[in-house]
Amino acid sequence: MTDTNSGIVKYIPGLILCIILGWLALQWDQSIHKWQKDFQESEKILKANIKDGKPFLPFAEYLAKSDEKHKEKLAAFERGEIKEKPKKPHTIKEKDYETIATTKEIPFNFRFGERMIQFQLTYVAVLLLGGMLIRNTIGLPKVFQPGAVLARPIIKPGIILLGGYYLWSNLLKVGVFALLLVLVFILGTTVLVAVLGRRMKQDDGLMGVMAAGAGICGVSAAVAVAPVVNAKPRDFFYAVGTILLFGTVALFTFPYIGKALGMSEPVFGAWVGTAILNTAQLVAAATWYGHDALLTANIINIVRVGFIPIVVIFCIWFYVIKKATAEGKEQKINTWQVIKDKFPLFIIGFFAMVTLNELGVFTEDHRTIFGKQFLQIFFAVGFAGVGLNIAFDDLKKAGGKAFVIGFIAATLKAVLSAIVVMMIGTDAFKVK
């Protein structure tokens, strides 16, 4: 994708590795979720039977009873007493039912699944932690490296497909708050880092890249701004190292901090959308937390990456035009050209999906296929790439005063945005 056709072959091994790892992690995810459901059903069976003190119902009767309850709920739904159509109830297999009846205990694999879900060890965590572990212990052979890098943007088709879940009214409702958060925190951080850098007499190239990266969209923004502010390679790697280090720490800690603070899924989505600096990492953290968190985080992220051209324009003004004016020279900026060059195109796909959904093109099945199932496939391959690319050696490249400024600004943004999103509350950020 990023090289000539003759170079495509070099991406294949790494890409295949990411697909295999993604499949394994999704298989794991499917299993633990099924076991968790089995666990919950087993608990109900045990409670019902132990309470009665009678012998366990035969399996056929258990199934018939469950079916009867479902029919009752369906009838209530048709009468309009229940808003949502009841789903088919989950039942356990006969073999497992017999085991529970004999031992009066929940089988080990069901308890294991429940525990794994409790610890949030879903496919997201397995891929990120597993990938990082592989990269930093046995290492990733060179033959896999280009493909593993290429796998990371495969998250983006998932982001586009998720657009099928929204209506324009959802986007506008959450979008207003997203815009406010982006304006206050993201652009605020960019300006703060730029001003602090000047005060602390840091190099313009370094601080320009850091301001863009710490404020908005991590590496993409740093790449977009680097040529504008005449960043040196060392500056660029310092800034990217700092951004990646903060993102990695945030990715693995924020879901647990969110749970500890009792954040609802939409509030957590709003928080990571604002506070984590890298698209892949924030999407991973939100997915880790839950689907509603992802729906909210995705809107904030779309608004945020849409602001990359604005940040570039600010950096041109702050580091080039303002400086030239102070030296008595005249410099002009072609705003439209900057917007055209730096606008992230994939956002258009997201908005196209929202429009198709608004026009009623998608059925519930389509939304499941695109926004849950294929989203998971794309995310799994992308997260495998993200995990395999977290190299401690890259993180060590962060350094100096710029690291301190970048890290303080990012931490400050994370703390303040957590307070603000919690104060605004779930209703404002809830997509549906």
Added chain:
Amino acid sequence: MAETKEFEDKAKKVFSAERKEDIWVLILAAITVILGLTGVITPKTFTSLFF
């Protein structure tokens, strides 16, 4: 100076690669949507991929 120029070119190249990457991403998403709308992929397709 030469090093900076070389890096500038590299940064520009990376951004143009990101643009190409976005186009591929749009194509991949469009193919998935077309397959979904034409019924080639159904909700059962995903579950059939796993044990």
